[in-house]
Amino acid sequence: MSTPLLIADNINREFGGLQALSRVSLTVEAGEIKAVIGPNGAGKSTLFNILTGVTPASSGQIIFDGQHIERLPAHQRVERGMARTFQNLQIFPHMTVLENVMVGRHSRTNSGFLSAFLNTGAVRSERAHDQRIAMQLLELLGLEDRAGDLAGDLSYGEAKIMEIARAMASQPRLLLLDEPMAGLPADAVGTVSQAILNLNAQGVAVLLVEHNVRVVMNLSHNVLVLNNGCAISHGTPEQVRHDQAVIDAYLGEGAHAA
Ligand SMILES: Nc1ncnc2c1ncn2[C@@H]1O[C@H](COP(=O)(O)OP(=O)(O)OP(=O)(O)O)[C@@H](O)[C@H]1O
Numbered sequence: 001m002s003t004p005l006l007i008a009d010n011i012n013r014e015f016g017g018l019q020a021l022s023r024v025s026l027t028v029e030a031g032e033i034k035a036v037i038g039p040n041g042a043g044k045s046t047l048f049n050i051l052t053g054v055t056p057a058s059s060g061q062i063i064f065d066g067q068h069i070e071r072l073p074a075h076q077r078v079e080r081g082m083a084r085t086f087q088n089l090q091i092f093p094h095m096t097v098l099e100n101v102m103v104g105r106h107s108r109t110n111s112g113f114l115s116a117f118l119n120t121g122a123v124r125s126e127r128a129h130d131q132r133i134a135m136q137l138l139e140l141l142g143l144e145d146r147a148g149d150l151a152g153d154l155s156y157g158e159a160k161i162m163e164i165a166r167a168m169a170s171q172p173r174l175l176l177l178d179e180p181m182a183g184l185p186a187d188a189v190g191t192v193s194q195a196i197l198n199l200n201a202q203g204v205a206v207l208l209v210e211h212n213v214r215v216v217m218n219l220s221h222n223v224l225v226l227n228n229g230c231a232i233s234h235g236t237p238e239q240v241r242h243d244q245a246v247i248d249a250y251l252g253e254g255a256h257a258a
């Protein structure tokens with residue numbers, strides 16, 4: 001078996017006296033969709049923030065594509081091939097949908113400030129290239145008809161998909177999605193799910209923090225369950241669903257599998 005794309009080993013994180021994560025380990029294989037689930041306060045967002053460089057771990061190692069990244073700032077992790085969306089929408093409402101997606105090309109753009117200012121031929125051809133990639137992503141995610149519209153005019157579900165397209169514009173091998181279905185109407189959940197599957201079919205690995213259990217069961221190859229900062233279960237959605245430790249964590253002691 002090949003080396004995992006992402007290895008997080010023995011991650012600990014304390015906040016004051018609170019142990020938000022205790023010796024959590026996780027791998028993501030190339031091309032895998034993995035979900036991280038768990039009750040409120042389990043440590044999912046903290047783990048996510050540590051993996052993407054938003055906040056440091058107290059201890060532990062993170063290896064991405066064979067190299068240690070735990071000391072790298074967030075933008076350098078993007079350059080190495082990790083991209084994420086945030087739970088709250090972060091769009092530029094007065095720019096077009098296409099322009100919003102092109103913002104995500106930033107880490108892949110070579111021209112410096114001076115050549116951009118002078119609008120050299122190299123800059124123009126780079127911009128045309130970025131535009132093509134952004135448009136291809138909108139097509140892949142089914143949002144191409146809105147490319148020329150202002151982002152502020154999108155529905156909430158469309159804006160979520162646009163954010164996924166923007167994260168994808170850096171051409172990551174691992175896409176981290178922070179509750180992509182939160183606040184979406186039911187029909188949009190299906191659309192965003194299909195968008196994630198389309199990206200995965202192109203070989204992109206996905207790490208998903210998500211509360212919508214049906215989405216987790218339908219999309220993920222494997223699931224990691226956190227509770228009170230500890231990994232309590234790991235396996236296929238079917239395995240995890242029948243794990244008594246998981247049932248107890250969600251429903252409280254005394255609940256038993258049917
Ligand atoms: N910056 C912080 N300072 C202090 N405590 C924090 C901080 N961030 C998170 N915590 C605490 O760490 C624990 C884990 O929080 P985290 O946000 O990772 O949980 P979660 O699994 O994402 O929960 P939810 O499903 O509600 O989003 C919680 O007890 C939380 O209060």
Ligand SMILES: [Mg+2]
Pocket residue numbers: 044045046
């Ligand atoms: Mg959270």
